[in-house]
Amino acid sequence: MCSSFHNLNADKKISFLSKLIWLILNFLNNNLFPKYPHDYKFLKIKNFEPQINKKDWEIMSKSNTPSRMLGDIFWLKLSWKILKNEVGPINIFDTGCGDGKYAIMLKNFSNGYENYTGVDSFYNLNWNKISRDKSINLKKLNSNSIEKIIPKKTNLFITQSAIEHFENDLYFFEQISNFIIKTKKNIVQIHLFPSPPSLWLYLTHGVRQYNMRNIKKIIDIFEGTNSYARLFPIGGRFSNKLHFDKITKEELFLGKKNNNSYRFVSQKKYFNESKNAILKDIKYSNINSACFYALIIHSNYRNIIFN
Numbered sequence: 101m102c103s104s105f106h107n108l109n110a111d112k113k114i115s116f117l118s119k120l121i122w123l124i125l126n127f128l129n130n131n132l133f134p135k136y137p138h139d140y141k142f143l144k145i146k147n148f149e150p151q152i153n154k155k156d157w158e159i160m161s162k163s164n165t166p167s168r169m170l171g172d173i174f175w176l177k178l179s180w181k182i183l184k185n186e187v188g189p190i191n192i193f194d195t196g197c198g199d200g201k202y203a204i205m206l207k208n209f210s211n212g213y214e215n216y217t218g219v220d221s222f223y224n225l226n227w228n229k230i231s232r233d234k235s236i237n238l239k240k241l242n243s244n245s246i247e248k249i250i251p252k253k254t255n256l257f258i259t260q261s262a263i264e265h266f267e268n269d270l271y272f273f274e275q276i277s278n279f280i281i282k283t284k285k286n287i288v289q290i291h292l293f294p295s296p297p298s299l300w301l302y303l304t305h306g307v308r309q310y311n312m313r314n315i316k317k318i319i320d321i322f323e324g325t326n327s328y329a330r331l332f333p334i335g336g337r338f339s340n341k342l343h344f345d346k347i348t349k350e351e352l353f354l355g356k357k358n359n360n361s362y363r364f365v366s367q368k369k370y371f372n373e374s375k376n377a378i379l380k381d382i383k384y385s386n387i388n389s390a391c392f393y394a395l396i397i398h399s400n401y402r403n404i405i406f407n
Contacts, residue, residue: 101270102307103314104129109267110304119304130296130311143319146406147385148332148394150177152378162371163363165347166339166378167301167391171260171292172205173378174334174394178290179405180210183256186405187286189214191253195243195272196262199226203236206258217251219243244268247275254279257289264293264306273321280325280399289397295333295390301343303352310393319397327399330406333390336381340391342373 106125150173160169184190190213197218207213219241227238243266257276263269280287294309319329346362363370396406
């Protein structure tokens, strides 16, 4: 079950011809019939307009892509206190958790959670250190197999730059829907994923990007679960241009990696350029030029906490 009309995965070792086919398929998927001709029902599109202070910038990794910095700002500025008042002590289930760093980051941002369960298709050595915290559980598991191991207390499902890698992304959401229907719990989901413009920033990366057609296929899965949804465009043309000029061109076209690339060699300058681009994009938010989206789905709610 796939939201795009293909599930060719560029994360795997594929031929040059297959990469070209991947680019063509994603271009077509992003630009042909990107919208349905009718209303999106319980989805509303909201501007992402955080107030960022000096202390907020200090927690950012100085060499991250602008979209990753923006994602971290989104998690930082989330109304964690209001979320806790609505769903109770937070129990997180994170699919595609990578090295597990968000287990620590979100614990700090949220001022503490009750439990964090992270799963990923690939084992990471960093898990050994992170798992010393008894509230953190990390497991090697594919996104197709999460339903049976979701802890009963889970009330916050998250993904960060992950669902674009899931070949069967709609089946992943079906499993969450089944859990919500079965438990009848007050549950929030937060998913951050790439938008169509990011195709030209990352090129062959994952399976797909997400336009409004893909997003509607996701939220339709939760139509019968007493839910509402909010979509936040993150970033825009200024962040996209910086990413393409300083990362895509250097690392993908010129072969410069890590310590040889601009964002590492001239890290301070790059970080200042990123901050300027991010602040401009926040001011001139536009759904069509966003580099990422944040999708929130709130099911079996008592109060609408994401207005």
